[in-house]
Amino acid sequence: MLPKLDYSSPRTLGELLELLDRYKDQAKILAGGTDLIVSLREKLEKPKYIIDIKKIPELGKLEYREGEGLTIGATVTFKNILENPVIKDRYSVLWEAVKTIGDMVLRNRATLVGNICTASPAGDSSPALLVLNARVKIVSKEGSREIPLENFFTGVKKTVLKPWEMVKEVLVPEPPKKSFGRYLKMMRVRSEDLSVVGVAGLGYREGGEIKIRLAFSSVAPTPLRVKEAEEAFAKPGPIEEKIERAVQVAVEKVSPISDVRGSAEYRLNLVRVLTRRLLKQLVEVV
């Protein structure tokens, strides 16, 4: 049984923001429902009001503009993302990460913005979005603000969002020219599982030099970009040494815990193995 609640489905963004402003933390936003309904049933969330945002057309925006990048609206599902040829082609790291989430039936409903707002340390789309330098557009009745995704997470399942605010869309800039990205995820079983460790990487060249961006899931209270490891590629030296230095820094910077999916030691070892594997793949391609 779900707790008692009231339901509304506004037709415009203005109406929605009005409701959020009125109900504040008594309200929860419903998009795909794949996380929210579970938390309701497990009494982790006890909102008085559910605001269904699926009837607001502008939130379904999924748009790519050459040179500017990608806009992913609040009701865009993982299915929409996987079916988008531009994302598959130019944002391969995001496409790969989304492909590992849940299963095909779940991805029909689950949304990318929902995945971010749940702010699980194990969220798979976040590391990919982090290496793509994604930004989050937050709106409220008062107005709007835009922040880097890196500054969006504040702790386990916590974000900077105020109760009267919502994420309208995620903005993903055009990736560097000829960049190549991958997401590697270790799961306990071959499908339909949260990550034990996930690592996203993006490689590209700048002035002939290889540059790398790296981010992780399930190794810290929030999805984590590790810029210190990326800096290994800024210094001169043989590429093998840069990779090893980056791996070492990554291992130092993460702070995994032990849980049902794996022990902290196992996770640290996976960070070492997966980061090395990923970096080798990236430097081979770019």
Added chain:
Amino acid sequence: MERKKITFKINGEEKTLEVEPNKTLLWLIREELKLKGTKRACERGDCGLCTVLLNGEPVKSCLVLAVEVDGSEIITVEGLARNGELTPLQRAFIEHGALQCGFCTPAFLIVGHWLINRNPRPSREEVIEALNGVLCRCTGYRSIIDAILSVTKTEK
């Protein structure tokens, strides 16, 4: 809690009724409409046994609120057979012995039908991928995959 009036089509039949907003689509199907083919198990999106078609796409009905389906069309396993005649896929499940206790069968049929409609000649990998979200705890997946593939072959 304010009850909401919803209108929807289920297995071709139009219905209008009032529901409490904290009821799920799964509850609507099983308890209100007494269609017991759709199964309730984990109720947290893991097992897929509650899968039905919502506007032509498979969804886990335990994760959808009943109020959300206003204006939608739902197909459950009861809506697959026409005039008492089983579909080729349903017959294939029998021929391949693709069930043991049968608890998972409605969900596999729903996903199987959806897949064949969308992609009449799926590869084995595509079938496996589509079935990823539904769990069977008895018989193993091979006979289920074989049953689906046998239909796609005869229909081409």
